[in-house]
Amino acid sequence: MYEVFEHTADIGLHIRAVDLPTLFTEAGQALTSLIVADVATIRPQQPREFDIPGDQMDYLLFDWLNEILFCFESSGLVFRDFEVTMGDSGLIGSALGEKFDATRHVPSHEVKAITYHQLSVAQGPQGEWSANVIVDI
Numbered sequence: 001m002y003e004v005f006e007h008t009a010d011i012g013l014h015i016r017a018v019d020l021p022t023l024f025t026e027a028g029q030a031l032t033s034l035i036v037a038d039v040a041t042i043r044p045q046q047p048r049e050f051d052i053p054g055d056q057m058d059y060l061l062f063d064w065l066n067e068i069l070f071c072f073e074s075s076g077l078v079f080r081d082f083e084v085t086m087g088d089s090g091l092i093g094s095a096l097g098e099k100f101d102a103t104r105h106v107p108s109h110e111v112k113a114i115t116y117h118q119l120s121v122a123q124g125p126q127g128e129w130s131a132n133v134i135v136d137i
Contacts, residue, residue: 002030011109012118015131020057021084023121023129024064024091028082031065031114032097034135035078037106042080044096053090057121060091061131065114068095072111076100112136 002015013030017023032039050067054060064084071077079097086092113136121131 002026002033004030004034010115010117010134010136013131013133013135015133017129018127020086020129023131024061024084024086024093025082027061027065027131027133028068028079028084028093028095030133031068031111031135032079034109034111034137035072035107036100037108039080041104041106042078043098044081045098046077046096048077048079048095048097050091050093050095052093055088055090058119058131061121061133062114062116062119064091064093065133069111069114071095072100078105109137 002013004011015023015026015030017026052063076099077097078100079095081096084091084093115134115136117134118132123129
């Protein structure tokens with residue numbers, strides 16, 4: 001589950017999940033919801049694989065979201081379905097989506113960058129995970 005909150009000229013994301021793979025999956029969906037108003041309009045046709053090294057969860061989340069944003073900026077790809085596994089050396093993920101199509105995809109925000117400001121990933125006392133990310137729009 002994720003929530004969007006206003007933050008000056010930025011938008012914040014607060015993500016909660018039962019485990020790390022779900023947290024990173026939800027974060028990908030949250031970022032996509034900032035790019036495309038209705039994520040359901042994205043057809044899961046084109047696969048993309050990600051292999052992101054790292055062991056610090058906050059920086060790994062930053063890199064994961066940055067890769068998703070880079071795919072949009074460089075190739076026009078928007079994603080709908082995400083799958084993430086965590087390993088000893090980092091994150092292995094996949095996403096399904098398609099090229100942005102202005103006739104079907106209504107833009108939500110112009111996402112400029114993922115920021116380090118207030119970036120956090122933490123495990124709660126019951127084993128649940130949460131993250132905060134501020135996105136520059």
